[in-house]
Amino acid sequence: MHMHNPYESRPAADNKDAEVTVYRAETDYLKAAPEYKHLSQEKNGAVQVAVNIRRELKKAFPGVKFSVTTRSCDCVNIKWTDGVTEERVKAITDKYRDSYFDSMQDLAVSCRSRFNEIYGGVGYVFTKREYSGRLKEKANVIFMQKYGHAFTGEEKTPEMLKRGELWKEGHYFHRNGFAVQTEINKILYQTE
Structure with a gap:
């Protein structure tokens, strides 16, 4: 048992x-x-x-x-x-x-x-x-410092950004390519 x-x-x-x-x-x-x-x-x-x-x-x-x-x-x-x-x-x-x-x-x-x-x-x-207009202007300045060489004679203004004109922008950079508005949005996302 x-x-x-x-x-x-x-x-x-x-x-x-x-x-x-x-x-x-x-x-x-x-x-x-x-x-x-x-x-x-x-x-x-x-x-x-x-x-x-x-x-x-x-x-x-x-x-x-x-x-x-x-x-x-x-x-x-x-x-x-x-x-x-x-x-x-x-x-x-x-x-x-x-x-x-x-x-x-x-x-x-x-x-x-x-x-x-x-x-x-x-x-x-x-x-x-x-994003305020002031921060958008700052992002635009950063963008132009970084990529302005690709826009000889062209300026991307905060007003163009506000009106959504940069979404339609036909300029692409580097071999991978990116739209102007996409890059400015990345700058805005990372800028304090």
Whole structure:
């Protein structure tokens, strides 16, 4: 007769206890982390996310005015003019996404983190940086310094950019080729 060892299933229980202990320690650390002390831990969905994003952006980029709004219970929109690049803003805001849409499976996939459990998460965080005339002029100057040699006697003005005339521009550079407007947009995207 085989006697059942009461300790045979114990390692699995020990592993579960260890996971719970680690989870609690990581959660406690995030709740008390000095870099997040200014953020809300209230559980109120997209509103909490918008409040926290606004606080983080204000702290990280004090001279830039951001508009942070909720569009639905699962979406936050962020807009600003000039200032910091979209890439730097996304470095802060991406951690607030708690899901993404997988078009191959036609469903939303959770990527929720401990950060989201404490400071909030939404499925969609949209960023939109707008450009003032002053920044467009600066991009035009950079463009002409870089590629002006290819436009002997031609000047690309911010007014042409505003009117969308440079999309139609037939000039291409280098062997790979690129449109004037495309290159100016790259400059705008990277310029602060």
